[in-house]
Amino acid sequence: MFIEPSLTGGRRGWIEVICGSMFSGKTEELIRRMKRARIANLSLEIFKPAMDTRYDEMNIVSHDESKILSTPVDSSQQILLLGQGMDVVGIDEAQFFDAELPNVCDQLALSGIRVIVAGLDMNFQGEPFGPIPHLLAKADYITKLHAICVVCGNIATFSYRKSSSTHTILLGEKDLYEPRCRHCFYNK
């Protein structure tokens, strides 16, 4: 369980990254941390990529349907503009953002903001996804979550795509993806 290094103790910014496969609980954990920040009376803003309309255009919604209001944005620059002055900035589905996101998070953290980023560390091919690897390198705190492999019941770190599409970006949920462990992902 992640315990905040400090909630209200001074304006010292840092970057937290929550990563893992699909269904590992990244969105639930992001919502949990944001709700705790709200209980502490901190000002906060949550962003998601506007192109991710999977469950809802405005809310961030977990696979278990817990939700929190967010601001959809098209680029990481908008996060920099709209996030300024907040105590806490949350970002979901960060794998879909542009390559500037790590620098944006750096700038926000340097200005004293707690930045919490959630995203897939690997795509359906088991390769690093978008800006997440770069963010992991810059993060002060990393939480890697695991789903349950739907084939064997072990810990899952991969997101297996059930369709033959080879586009890196393909929005979907259980219709298109299932979490798998390394062995079931590579069928070995």
Ligand SMILES: Nc1ncnc2c1ncn2[C@@H]1O[C@H](COP(=O)(O)OP(=O)(O)O)[C@@H](O)[C@H]1O
């Ligand atoms: N195979 C699975 N392993 C773990 N959780 C699963 C699985 N299938 C469905 N879930 C549900 O997904 C929830 C996590 O959803 P969510 O936070 O949206 O994950 P993520 O953002 O990582 O995709 C779990 O609490 C659980 O109820």
Ligand SMILES: Cc1cn([C@H]2C[C@H](O)[C@@H](COP(=O)(O)O)O2)c(=O)[nH]c1=O
């Ligand atoms: C592996 C993989 C996933 N996606 C898409 C599928 C979903 O819309 C999101 C991930 O959502 P979650 O909150 O982590 O469950 O990403 C994709 O476009 N490409 C991929 O390779």
Ligand SMILES: [Zn+2]
């Ligand atoms: Zn397995």
